[in-house]
Amino acid sequence: MRAAASVLHLDLDAFFAAVEQRDKPSLRGKPVVVGGVGGRGVVATASYEARKYGVRSAMSTREARARCPHAAFLSGRFHAYRATSEAVMAVLREASPLVEPLSLDEAFVDLERSDLPDHEVPTVTAYAQELRARVSEVTGGLTASVGIGTSKFIAKVASDLDKPDGLVVVPPGTELDLLRPMHVTVIPGVGPATAERLRRAGIHTVADLESVSLEELVRLVGRAHGHGLHELAHARDDRPVVPERETKSVSVEGTYDIDLTDRSLMAGLLTRQAGEVATRLRKAGLSGRTVTIKVRLHDFTTLSRSTTLPSPTDTATTIARLARGLLEGLDTSGGVRLLGVGVSGLADWVQEDLFGDADDPASDGPASDAVPEPAALPPTARQRTWAPGMDVVHDELGAGWVWGSGRGVVTVRFETRETPAGPVRSFGVDDPQLHRAPTEEPAPQESATEGTTTPERAASERT
DNA sequence: TCTGGGGTCCTAGGACCC
DNA sequence: TCTGGGGTCCTAGGACCC
Numbered sequence: 452m453r454a455a456a457s458v459l460h461l462d463l464d465a466f467f468a469a470v471e472q473r474d475k476p477s478l479r480g481k482p483v484v485v486g487g488v489g490g491r492g493v494v495a496t497a498s499y500e501a502r503k504y505g506v507r508s509a510m511s512t513r514e515a516r517a518r519c520p521h522a523a524f525l526s527g528r529f530h531a532y533r534a535t536s537e538a539v540m541a542v543l544r545e546a547s548p549l550v551e552p553l554s555l556d557e558a559f560v561d562l563e564r565s566d567l568p569d570h571e572v573p574t575v576t577a578y579a580q581e582l583r584a585r586v587s588e589v590t591g592g593l594t595a596s597v598g599i600g601t602s603k604f605i606a607k608v609a610s611d612l613d614k615p616d617g618l619v620v621v622p623p624g625t626e627l628d629l630l631r632p633m634h635v636t637v638i639p640g641v642g643p644a645t646a647e648r649l650r651r652a653g654i655h656t657v658a659d660l661e662s663v664s665l666e667e668l669v670r671l672v673g674r675a676h677g678h679g680l681h682e683l684a685h686a687r688d689d690r691p692v693v694p695e696r697e698t699k700s701v702s703v704e705g706t707y708d709i710d711l712t713d714r715s716l717m718a719g720l721l722t723r724q725a726g727e728v729a730t731r732l733r734k735a736g737l738s739g740r741t742v743t744i745k746v747r748l749h750d751f752t753t754l755s756r757s758t759t760l761p762s763p764t765d766t767a768t769t770i771a772r773l774a775r776g777l778l779e780g781l782d783t784s785g786g787v788r789l790l791g792v793g794v795s796g797l798a799d800w801v802q803e804d805l806f807g808d809a810d811d812p813a814s815d816g817p818a819s820d821a822v823p824e825p826a827a828l829p830p831t832a833r834q835r836t837w838a839p840g841m842d843v844v845h846d847e848l849g850a851g852w853v854w855g856s857g858r859g860v861v862t863v864r865f866e867t868r869e870t871p872a873g874p875v876r877s878f879g880v881d882d883p884q885l886h887r888a889p890t891e892e893p894a895p896q897e898s899a900t901e902g903t904t905t906p907e908r909a910a911s912e913r914t
Numbered sequence: 915t916c917t918g919g920g921g922t923c924c925t926a927g928g929a930c931c932c
Numbered sequence: 933t934c935t936g937g938g939g940t941c942c943t944a945g946g947a948c949c950c
Contacts, residue, residue, distance in 0.1 A: 486918075493918045495950090508950085511916055554950045640923095642948050675924055676947090699922070706918060741942085751917070755944060791919090 452687055453601045455570035456623055457562040459579060460598045460606035461586070463539065464615035466556035468498035469593050470535055471525055482506070482522035484515050490708040491788070495527065499615060532556075538589045546582055551692045559603055561692035575599050576620050583618065601626065602688035608637055626686040631658035638683050645672055645680075660684040697797075698737065702745075703727045704791025710749045711787045718775045724792040725771035732794060738763035739794035742773040746781055747789035754781060763798045770794060 463469065467485040472478045482501035486494040492512035504519035512524065536555040543550045549561035567574055579597045586595045594616035598609025601623050608630070609619040621629055634656060635641050635649050648671055654660050660668075661684045669677030682688065703724040711717050721744065732738055743757035756777040764770065774792045 489918095490915065491918075495918080509917085511918095513916070557950070640948065644947055673925070696922095700920090702920065704919060708915090710915095743943095753945080757943060759942065789918090793920095 452605075452626070452689065453563070454623060455563075456572060456575055456599050456601050456605075456620055457570040458600055458603055458606040458692065459560040459562055459575070459582075460603070460610040461539075461543065461558055461560065461582070462596045462598075462610045462614070463536075463556040463586075463590075464594045464596055465496050465498050465502075466536075466593070467496040467527055467532055468501070470528075470531055471523075472498060473591050473593065474531065478523055482519050483525065484512070484519070484522045485525045485527050486512055486515075488512060488524050488526045491706050492526075497522075535590050535593070539586055539593075539595075542582065542585045542589055545585075546578075549692045549694055551694055559606065559692045562599075572620050572622050576618065579618050579620070583616075602686070603690050603692070604639065604683055604688040605629075605686065607639065608633075611637075627661075630684075630686055631656065631661065633657050635660055638680060640676065640679060640683075645676070648672060657684055698735065699797060700793050700795035701728055701731050701735070701737065701739070701797070702743075702791055702793030703731075704745055704789060704793075706747070706789045707787075711790070712784070714778075714783065717778060717783065717787060717790060720790050721774040721778060721792055722771040724790065725774050726767040728792055728794055729765055729767035729770055732765040732797075737797045737799055738765035739798065740764075740796035741794065742770055742777070743793045743795065744774050744777045745789065745791035745793070746778070746783065746787055748783070749786035749788055751788070753789075756780060759796065763796070763800075764794075 468483040471483050471485060472481075480500065481498075482504065483498040484494055484501050484506055485496045486492055490513075494506060494508055494510045494512060494515050496508060497506040497515070501515070501519050501522050504522075506515045506519050506522065515522070516524065532555050536552075540550060540552055540558060543558055543560050547560050547562060547565040549564045551559040551561075553559070562570060562575060562578070565578075567578060576599075579599060583595055583597060587593060596610050596614045596617045598606045598612065598619050598621070600606040600609050600621040605621050605626050609621045610617075612619045630637070634646075635654060636646050637657065638660075641649070649655070649660070652663075652667075652671055654663060660680065663671075663681075663684075665677065665681045668681050671677065672680065705720070705724070711720075740761075740763045741757050741759045743755055746754045746756075748754070758773055758777060760769075760773075770792065
């Protein structure tokens, strides 16, 4: 904890929803929900208009629809969020070279490294107001909530106190007065499980926590967590603002609207995910030794299996083969709702594949999952390279599942016919080995409230 | 038809080495 | 032959965060 209030935390208000409202004037002043729009989607961000109806982050989209049926449900445009986020981070970096982004919409700024004459409360307050104005300027009117305090913990708590569009400075020396009446869940790291353990021990507020001895706390929640909680409960926090963190793992996962039971389908999906992981590893100049798969069963029990190579890889075929091998040891007969592949144990160097695949612990199974480049797209079709598996294929207006065990390039054709009842959508595939079915979701880039195609209509029509 | 996706960190047990 | 630590690496699961 510092002597001066020189740690700033900035949080963009309802960020994803705010970007959508900025870019689509028709959404301003209306409830907007950004998140997964499929059958098993959850809410990432709800605009303040939607929050009035009880819509919250992490709530299932199904429930959000029930609470606020007239909201616009959007699946998100991450390139727009990233671009806006980068503009904000650039503003913060003008203020201080020490900026630590926590996510697209949040960052810490170390004001000790700014050119402020001092860090007295009036000085940092005026400075933060300037910063908020700059953020609004470069983002086309987005608002941010800011907290300033003597540590990361206090700054973060402060930014939460006056949302949205607020600014709170916690004067040095008043930290415990602020924290003591608050519920233990204000402390980062205290989630539902820890809160429940503490509750059973009669600990509800930070003041309660403050009076618990370190030994008791370690007994309750474990060594590392206990020490951390003990410090934060006394408002002691010396964590520095660190601008860059090393990546520890890279992973891709997906939850499917319908539980998977077909093992070859699962193998195909893992293969595709492995390809995405490999691509991202290479882009980042990374490779890793440990390949992990994640499998969530129909009843939500989550399993992981991992294997470690003698040397790092960034090769799609190797990651895919290991992932498929790990799946083989699992009983998935009850159905699988989520599959994922990750690589950890990262090295920032890429080594030539000196040993070929001979050293792989799981060198059985097919290795050919090379994927050809897709051809140029005709206007009414989407051409997809195909590995065994399942995929959502979409154009601007509709979407459908396509799955199969064939390989190669498949063309999916979309047609719109005008009828007295309105436009009718259809789609078909040119490979008899592939099957198709409509999904419950509209095309990912479309708002559900603006879609013109119902799943039923898509299902009833085919070429 | 409750419950995303991409991460981080911690714990605990077993293998193995000295 | 029995007793014993400590340290490191690996695996699996869980809590948490945004």
